[in-house]
Amino acid sequence: MNLRLGVDVGGTFTDLCALGESGRVRVTKVVTTYPDPAEGILQGVHTLCDTGDRVVCTILGTTAGLNAVLERRGAKTALITNAGFGDIYRMGRGDRPEMYNLHYHRPKPLVPRDWIFELPGRVGADADIIEPLDIERAALIAREIDSGGFESVAVCLLHSYCNPAHELELAALLRRYAPGCSLSLSHQVAREWREYERTSTTVVDAYVRPILERHLAELASGLKAAGHSPEILVMRSSGGLMPASKRTLEPVTVLLSGPVGGAIATRALIRELGLDDALAIDMGGTSFDVTLLTGGELPIGSETEVEGFPLLVSGVPVHTIGAGGGGVVWLEGRGLRVGPRSAGSVPGPICFRRGGTELTATDANACLGLIRSGTFVDGDLPLDIEAAGAAFTLTAAALEMDPARLQEGVIEIVNARMVGAIRALTIEQGLDARTYSLVAYGGNGPLHAAALAEELGIVRVVIPASPGAFSAWGMLFSEVRKDLSLTSLQSSSDIRPDDLEGLLQQLDEQATRFLVEAELDPGEAAYQWRAAMRYQGQEHTVEVPLPAPPASTRYLEEVLALFHELHQRSYGHSHPRQVVEFVTLRLSVLGPASTPEVAPAQAQAERAHPKECRVRWQGREVAVPIFHRDHLATGGIVGPCIVEERTATTFVPDNWTLEVDTDSRSLILQRGGA
């Protein structure tokens, strides 16, 4: 059978979700492998596929790039700038993002100062060459980069957004003298003005590019060797997909791709359930991600940032903190801390017996009885609860406290940090979290969700089917997307209708080239045209959705009228007699949308007599019934109880009730009395 495969590579586990032509969904979870995540993915593919199955397309969301940035494990990257401007990357814009912090310091840059090379030659703001590029010096730098063991080069030269000639000249020299290096040119990565923001974006691109290229090449060849199609699409931060060929790869656009799959899946789920506002929370082994969906829609921002470094790429805003099951327990003085550092999958929590020696939140959950050896990952990953318990006893002795109290304390701390992250997106924006539903997934989300909801005053929690693989599942709902832009300052007093059409034509041609490279049928693609426009003198622009060209003779007039109308609507004033500027024209090309048909759940008989186990909950040992999710047909169960399945464990505290939504196969947890 032909399968489409969604893969979500997390810091600890890799989740896979396959959808066959029959509509049958299969999921599995494997440990993320380092340094080559492809190994784990291929192992998962092997588990999922029966004889005769063939994966025809793999859709990949990966945190490999993001983790490389967060942990400073990216490629050895050089940066080339104009002479006299090498420090722009270190200064930023001079502001303090934490303005009330007297001791604020900027995050550690990805490129140390001695790996920044400065090159004479200048392009002016009007695109004229003021000073030719110093070719000799450029060649010297290229050779130095080659011999210096650099894997990647970022190039950001002033005004390259309007004239990239110097960047292209330099690129030719780098390809000649440093052929082993991958290359990120600022005018290709983000063709927008503001050198710091563009440099920051280009550096991140360069920093993760070799890692991503390697990762994708290994996966493609592994898939091919196993008889599958090597076609891979990568999830972008914006929720669209990117074909993974070397020519189409735009690493910086996929940086925040991991959590986006879950957000897309959440959108589909809440629409099906008829809910408007939801908080999508994804707690895996390494990180905790929150996305806010208001009115059933996913927000998309035009700029994002990672660790304070601006990125000129669009993306779904996801708030991420280091708080996963692998969050390491440590002491600061006599204070107890958990995370943000994670034990990952290697060495992992102590109870995984993969060499971990530091206690983690997962160890605490195991000791409290909330996850069980023999059923965790269907028994594929046995848990050594005794070893974890012994380590807790030691640490508790150092703190002069009861080990069980310490285990509960660890969970309380992790929960408090996650509550803080949710508050940052809701209450701190003036939104009342109490009116949202919590959609919880990831390997650990369902275990902690009800406790977080209690803390936030949320009364409804939704646990989707196969929560551990929910992000992977979401990958299957997306479509290929390419965002094209062209910065060309044009004023309404000079521009002729032909000029505008000519510029849009350029974008159209680029789109066609992309579709050919991506082997997509242009007839099936959707085009979204926009123009970033403003009044002359303003800086910030309004994004005006444009009707599709080819245009009528009145096209330009229509576009200007649309701008005035939108400005009036957005800001309460418009100036129809003032000169209007076009700054950037944009085209988003979307491949055919995928709406997988899923076969309904197979009804399985409910077990009359669930098993029971003892857990520690709020300072007491209590006996709690345990259900297997496959055997829950209807629900109507009053907490406390535990629901186990391969990819996650759900905990329902007392005062909560459990229902099953049969169509979406979700568990709905309602707080008592709600």
Added chain:
Amino acid sequence: MKSIADTVVTRGGVSGPKVHATADPITTEIVRHSLNSAANQMKQALIRTAFSPVIYEVLDFAVAIYDRQLRLLAQAPSLPFFMGTMSFCVEAAIAAVGGEGALDPGDIILFNEPYGTGSHPQDAAIVMPVFLEEQGDETLVGYTTIKAHWLDIGAKDPYATDTVDVFQEGTIFPGVKLYRRGERAEEMYRTVLANSRMPREVEGDIKAEITGVRTGAAALLRTIRRFGLETFETSVEQMFNHGESTVRKYFERLPDGRYVGSGEMDSNGVEDDPVPFEVAVEIDGSTARIDYTQAPSQQRGPINCPLPSTVSASRVAITMLAGGGEAPNEGHMRPIEIITRPGTLFHPVSPAPCFLCGWPAIQAIEVIYGAIAKAMPRTVPACSGGDICGVNFYGARPSGQPWTAGSPHPVGQGGHHLGDGGTMMHISEAATRFPPTEVWESRYPVLMEKVELAPDSCGAGTHRGGLGIDFFFHALEDMQATTTVERTRNAPWGLEGGGEARPNSALLRLPDGSTRPIRKETRLNIPRGATLEYYTGGGGGYGDPNERDPERVHADIREGYLSEAHARKHYPQAFAGGKTP
């Protein structure tokens, strides 16, 4: 405000009517954040639609929301130095039009009288009273306000360091209604624009400010309607009390005592002598008293700092230190008392010139930290470059079109007990940014020659200071500039044995290669082909340089932050036993 003999004591917002009911903590948090969010929406509306880079790139403005008792409800992160002055603007603007009773829904007031705003007339405040309409009743519930830097409002020069009275500093609008019941007052509006060298920009910026205060008013009303006026007011009281207790708890931990810091202005702008001054910080239980009574007499030149600015500088310094990293509200101000003497540098009397009032305020912040360091050096960083190293260029393009553009610049920050200092804007302008070279060069006839960290410009220490920056502006056309480089005569101090850093300086390099030093100058002629070179100061060091980790010294040499010669001189331990980087 009350007078004790010849001194004036200014205290933070008094408590409102006693409310006994308590709002639940979650509601209080939502109200607090809703208000902050409303202020942020005002800020976004302003920068999204403003016409001049000084607003949308440099963020030279403040937005704030006040309640009916003129207590600060929320402000968006912007220019900290403006933020503490806004209550004075609102109070004076309301009084000027005839008090609360003269306000109608839809009114918008323009106010830029320097002794009321605490700034030069270019920093014009727009104030909108907000009315809640319920069952036909209109109740005044608060004010939204924006003070933003206009490019020009008719001062003797587009920017000036040598005025001798306020009348040279711009046209004064002493609280006039720009809108009455939502209708624009056309005659006043035309008068404003007729007094500017840059009417197109000023008009665009006024419209952006109007959009901003209206956006804030709508957001404030949404919050009040959502919770009801009573719950809203209770929550606000709780929020103030929380802010107050945060700051009080901080000072309770510090030893009581009176600590004196001293500073110096390079000159008063019209005479070349330095102007030394003292500020005392008195910690008394949970109260911090900032005493400016020993300040010198008001000056002939424009470095006089009107009371609102003095109060603001004190509040910025203290809330940054003791505010727990939160956005301050009125409660945070309550434990702070400011004592001044009329007729002095920090409480001048009109019409003393005050165009450069921000500069003594910046020095005052450093001096307050210097005073606190004497008692508790671990709480504050060593001295920063201590200025914003501002420049304003102006001229006429070949087409005859007048232009003006300005920016502050980052300086090295002092080292502190947690680590090295960075290179950032002065704390008084913490959220402002310097414009990108690509924006400068696209809009103005300037070619940036370099924007580069200056090696060795920091003070040595266990934790060294941040580096200063060299900014070189090359003129492509004839132009003029007003330069406001301050603190050039005194090197930024170190703390706990840390060393001094390079002070700020500037040079004009003429096309023939000759140079001359520049400090505060008005209408400095910069011919085509000349270069204005700014060398912003470094930050002082913290702790004995001999204690610095040799590894970090070597890393600094490798990355080019320090020359080997500088390192050998200040950090011999890094070379002990023939070690080399």
